[in-house]
Amino acid sequence: MRKMIEKYAVKLLRDRSAAPGRVGFAAQDDRMVEGGAPDLSRLAADVLSRLSCLGMVAAAPSLPFPELLVRRSPAGSSALVPLDTETRTFLHDIPFLRRGELGADPAGKIAALLSNRKGAIAEGIGIFGAGTVTLEQAYIHYSSVHHAAYVKYLMDVLQDGFLLPEEEEAFQAFREEHLTAPSAEGLHFRPGPLEEPGEILAEIAAIGRYTVERGLVDSCFGNISYRAGGTIYISQTAAALDELAGCVDPVPDDNRSTAGITASSELPAHRRIYEATGARAILHGHPKFAVAMSMLCGEEGCPVKDCWKDCPRVRMLGDTPVVAGEIGAGGLAASVRRVIGASGKAVVYGHGVFTVGREGFEEAFRAMAGVEAMCREEYFRRLDARRRAGPGQSKSE
Amino acid sequence: MLVVDLTSGRMRRVEIPPELLSAYLGGRGLGVRMLRGPHRLSPFDPAMPLIFATGPLCGTPAPTSARLSVVSRSPLTGTAYDCSAGGRFAFRLRAAGLFAIRIEGKSARPVALAVTSAGEEILPADALWGKTVGQAVRALSGRGSVAAIGPAGENGVLFSNIMMGEGNAVGRGGLGAVMGAKNLKAVVLDGDLPTPIADRERFDRARADVMRLFRASPVIFGELGISEYGTPALVDLMHQRRMAPTSNFRRTVFDGSGAYSGPAIRAAYGAEKEGCFGCPIRCKKRASDGRPLPEYETVSHFGALNDISDLHAIVRSNDACNDFGMDTISAAATLSAWGESRGRFPSPDEVVPLLADIAFRRGEGDLLAQGSRRMAEALGRPELSMSVKSLELPAYDPRGAYGMALAYCTSNRGGCHLRAYPVSHEILRKPIASDRFSFSGKARMIKIAEDVNAAVDSLVACKFAFFGASLEEYAELLAGVTGERHVPQGLKEIGERICLTERFYNAENGFIRADDDLPARFFREPGSEGDGIEVPPIDRARFGEELTKYYRIRGLSDDGSFPDPAFLDKQP
Numbered sequence A: 001m002r003k004m005i006e007k008y009a010v011k012l013l014r015d016r017s018a019a020p021g022r023v024g025f026a027a028q029d030d031r032m033v034e035g036g037a038p039d040l041s042r043l044a045a046d047v048l049s050r051l052s053c054l055g056m057v058a059a060a061p062s063l064p065f066p067e068l069l070v071r072r073s074p075a076g077s078s079a080l081v082p083l084d085t086e087t088r089t090f091l092h093d094i095p096f097l098r099r100g101e102l103g104a105d106p107a108g109k110i111a112a113l114l115s116n117r118k119g120a121i122a123e124g125i126g127i128f129g130a131g132t133v134t135l136e137q138a139y140i141h142y143s144s145v146h147h148a149a150y151v152k153y154l155m156d157v158l159q160d161g162f163l164l165p166e167e168e169e170a171f172q173a174f175r176e177e178h179l180t181a182p183s184a185e186g187l188h189f190r191p192g193p194l195e196e197p198g199e200i201l202a203e204i205a206a207i208g209r210y211t212v213e214r215g216l217v218d219s220c221f222g223n224i225s226y227r228a229g230g231t232i233y234i235s236q237t238a239a240a241l242d243e244l245a246g247c248v249d250p251v252p253d254d255n256r257s258t259a260g261i262t263a264s265s266e267l268p269a270h271r272r273i274y275e276a277t278g279a280r281a282i283l284h285g286h287p288k289f290a291v292a293m294s295m296l297c298g299e300e301g302c303p304v305k306d307c308w309k310d311c312p313r314v315r316m317l318g319d320t321p322v323v324a325g326e327i328g329a330g331g332l333a334a335s336v337r338r339v340i341g342a343s344g345k346a347v348v349y350g351h352g353v354f355t356v357g358r359e360g361f362e363e364a365f366r367a368m369a370g371v372e373a374m375c376r377e378e379y380f381r382r383l384d385a386r387r388r389a390g391p392g393q394s395k396s397e
Numbered sequence B: 001m002l003v004v005d006l007t008s009g010r011m012r013r014v015e016i017p018p019e020l021l022s023a024y025l026g027g028r029g030l031g032v033r034m035l036r037g038p039h040r041l042s043p044f045d046p047a048m049p050l051i052f053a054t055g056p057l058c059g060t061p062a063p064t065s066a067r068l069s070v071v072s073r074s075p076l077t078g079t080a081y082d083c084s085a086g087g088r089f090a091f092r093l094r095a096a097g098l099f100a101i102r103i104e105g106k107s108a109r110p111v112a113l114a115v116t117s118a119g120e121e122i123l124p125a126d127a128l129w130g131k132t133v134g135q136a137v138r139a140l141s142g143r144g145s146v147a148a149i150g151p152a153g154e155n156g157v158l159f160s161n162i163m164m165g166e167g168n169a170v171g172r173g174g175l176g177a178v179m180g181a182k183n184l185k186a187v188v189l190d191g192d193l194p195t196p197i198a199d200r201e202r203f204d205r206a207r208a209d210v211m212r213l214f215r216a217s218p219v220i221f222g223e224l225g226i227s228e229y230g231t232p233a234l235v236d237l238m239h240q241r242r243m244a245p246t247s248n249f250r251r252t253v254f255d256g257s258g259a260y261s262g263p264a265i266r267a268a269y270g271a272e273k274e275g276c277f278g279c280p281i282r283c284k285k286r287a288s289d290g291r292p293l294p295e296y297e298t299v300s301h302f303g304a305l306n307d308i309s310d311l312h313a314i315v316r317s318n319d320a321c322n323d324f325g326m327d328t329i330s331a332a333a334t335l336s337a338w339g340e341s342r343g344r345f346p347s348p349d350e351v352v353p354l355l356a357d358i359a360f361r362r363g364e365g366d367l368l369a370q371g372s373r374r375m376a377e378a379l380g381r382p383e384l385s386m387s388v389k390s391l392e393l394p395a396y397d398p399r400g401a402y403g404m405a406l407a408y409c410t411s412n413r414g415g416c417h418l419r420a421y422p423v424s425h426e427i428l429r430k431p432i433a434s435d436r437f438s439f440s441g442k443a444r445m446i447k448i449a450e451d452v453n454a455a456v457d458s459l460v461a462c463k464f465a466f467f468g469a470s471l472e473e474y475a476e477l478l479a480g481v482t483g484e485r486h487v488p489q490g491l492k493e494i495g496e497r498i499c500l501t502e503r504f505y506n507a508e509n510g511f512i513r514a515d516d517d518l519p520a521r522f523f524r525e526p527g528s529e530g531d532g533i534e535v536p537p538i539d540r541a542r543f544g545e546e547l548t549k550y551y552r553i554r555g556l557s558d559d560g561s562f563p564d565p566a567f568l569d570k571q572p
Helices: A002-014 A038-048 A065-072 A085-091 A106-114 A135-160 A167-178 A197-213 A267-277 A288-294 A332-343 A361-389 B018-024 B027-034 B089-095 B133-143 B175-181 B200-216 B231-240 B255-260 B262-269 B296-302 B311-324 B328-342 B348-360 B371-378 B402-410 B442-459 B463-467 B471-482 B488-508 B540-554
Strands: A018-028 A032-036 A055-061 A094-097 A119-122 A126-131 A223-228 A231-235 A248-252 A281-285 A315-317 A320-323 A345-348 A352-357 B002-005 B010-013 B050-054 B068-073 B080-085 B100-104 B111-116 B119-124 B145-148 B162-164 B184-189 B272-274 B284-286
Touching: A002 A018, A002 A032, A002 A055, A002 A135, A018 A038, A018 A135, A032 A038, A038 A055, A038 A106, A038 A126, A055 A065, A055 A135, A065 A094, A065 A119, A065 A135, A085 A135, A085 B200, A094 A106, A094 A135, A106 A119, A106 A126, A119 A135, A126 A135, A135 A288, A135 A361, A197 A223, A197 A231, A197 A248, A197 A281, A197 A361, A223 A267, A231 A267, A267 A281, A267 A332, A267 A352, A281 A361, A288 A315, A288 A345, A288 A352, A288 A361, A315 A361, A320 A332, A332 A345, A332 A352, A345 A361, A352 A361, B002 B119, B018 B027, B018 B488, B027 B050, B027 B068, B027 B080, B027 B100, B027 B442, B027 B488, B050 B089, B050 B175, B068 B089, B068 B175, B080 B488, B089 B145, B089 B184, B100 B111, B100 B184, B111 B133, B133 B145, B133 B184, B133 B311, B162 B175, B200 B471, B231 B255, B231 B262, B231 B296, B255 B262, B255 B296, B255 B311, B262 B284, B262 B311, B296 B311, B296 B328, B311 B328, B311 B348, B328 B348, B328 B371, B402 B442, B402 B540, B442 B463, B442 B471, B442 B488, B442 B540, B471 B488, B488 B540
Parallel strands: A094 A119, A320 A345, B002 B100, B111 B184
Antiparallel strands: A018 A032, A018 A055, A055 A126, A119 A126, A223 A231, A223 A281, A231 A248, A281 A352, A315 A320, A345 A352, B002 B010, B050 B068, B050 B100, B068 B080, B111 B119, B145 B162, B145 B184, B272 B284
16 A cells, blocks of 8 residues: 555656645555645545545645636535546546635545545645545546646636636746646657567557656546557556556457457547558547647537537647547547548547557657647637737637 | 235235335345344245345336346355346336335245236246246246246255346346245236336436446447457456466366357357347347357356367357256356366266256256255365355456455355456456455455445446446436435445345354355465466465455454444344
């Protein structure tokens, strides 16, 4: 347990989702084990002791977005409802407690929220992630809440502007100090085509790590594959992209073996993309600006309500098509297949980016970094235009 | 609830106290609660109840919830026993206006119980006694959905099943023999009463959430998942992980397993999709001639465990077990232990005749009908029974998954994979992967999973649903049906009450820590290493340490006993 706590403490700081020194863990074996910041780990343990769960992460996020979202929420509301795929599919919503609601027994209040949800936000404290099975699961739920809040805040600010006095300054600091340019500079890629399984597995592990390190995906989301010799080598479901050694399934094209039942839920999408493009490498990440921008639609009077699955249009973010479709067997595979051939990249509404490499991963990686850079640039262009236009300009372009 | 006394022939419909439904939900939980009192009786005592209990979701479009639990005391294990089963029977039970049926007593002559929404009657079944399950189902199917026993149940085979007419089984613990001891050949149900849903909008939203998660799960709706290939989709995976029990668990890899993999079965039999009532997953597979095709456990145990790679022979074995009304896992494992004792596993052609001998208790079949533990003891080779609490272990070698090793032992109904189902995270990576070769944290994981699954068995939903969804969504479905607030934590607490109640019954029937143990083979002999995977024997000291942790987490004494002898009196 202690090793796990140390491991995920490092990951939360490395992915810059938690503030240094403000991470607490608790895990229940036959005894409670705590680690990290004493006040947070004690609180995490207190919450955990009231739940039938194994692990708990309590951390202050590195960015104030979750807290600002709580404060921006209308009086009487008790949950954030982000529209990105992760939240919609796995979290449903993110319950929160305002500072004044924590009362004399904050652990009891937080435990009550987590009795029904995987993650929650407590104003003035941070994000709580619960793991029923493992501590890693608690870390993933923390990451999911962090990701959802990040994307929602980007969208809300673009649509509604700054509502609180300190927001503009905080956002400026985020823009100037927190963000780093998505790029492939300084990374080493094996030139394709790759044929040897050992070489393919090593390259997949390296690219997965790069994708996390460059902020194109949070550790446990996204997937990656390479096709050679009638076999798709694809990351397993629920695999951390920065820990892919031993977590890649070889899946034969002809389904003569079902050992790949543990492959990523996006195996159908990878298969359809290979069929459509003849590419050898596929990268799928959840870069936050691309996810946010994919959900901004200027269509007036559109009758479609569940845009993420029902929108029939192909919109464009620069030269990258945006399509709808739910994950796994939910239709994403068919919609991406339809559009990815032209540019080798596609964005799925509220979900993430698929890119391909004709020979190796470098092309796919550079394409994904390029999509995110373009979306970021476009986001700030629209935000700056909105601010110049002043209050009342609420609709994105 | 319909209460039936077969001794007197009296039947009455009674209200189930609402507080019991709140405290135990339905299904397994309700059945276990109703077992309080008679739990010390012999399984074949006429006063021992046989309880068919649906859950609160049954009869609604809640995915995978057209199920019930059958509860009694197992003649094979001596433990409190329940088994969840799908098909159409449970749905018809609700449509007949009932939540549960409690059957007691013993009829003087063979009978069948027929229930509709208009009433119930006891039918003479002398003409059906001795008939196979298929024959009995065909004779009664005009009256509705049938659950019947075959010759194995009539003849007291300790691992005899109650079979649903659609091919689903109330399996493993020998409840077919409990039914047979009551001279009850079949129960047939029909009706058309709807199940009300209090908050339709909430229910529909939760249902959409569940379906989205099913579609996101590679195990459920993936191109290599169980909807496509049925549970035999696991054959290749267990082979690759080197944990397919082979030759009575002497090895963990069987080179011939490709003959009965999911793709091989599809190629040979067509494997059309078939499902329980209203189930979107439809993991059951049916041959083009209508025969139900075998599940993973069945192909692996009639295959690798007996060194057989003849798919057609395996399918015939499955057919025979279904028709005689016998559990495939226990039957195949008992044959395997017997095969090791005599130095030769049965040949493909010998299996079906042996199964017939077991069902009719002829020749050596009479000994085999008692299951592997009693058989091996009678032969003076008790170490050859690969069972826990007399229940034969299924097709996940515990040396390849340490949570599974622990869960086989803590399971209240004996060596069962489904109580905690750690295969979900140790092998299938759902909801998250855990280290299969580590005991770290497993005691807590197993305890939580047992509680969750006890709640799932009481709702009653299919465990396969939880390869995608979680109690979060099913709590919402329940809230939609009842109009009351339900949260996962509350359901887990109900599950905990159920698990502890079962364990208390077992303790009162003499089960102690020594019964929570694996066969010695797993601590002494390695599995089959290769492909960079080592499969060492399980470290007994570490296993014992984790078992003690499990007891502490459960609030038990280190010897597994209850520190509070009045535990049961404090339960609702």
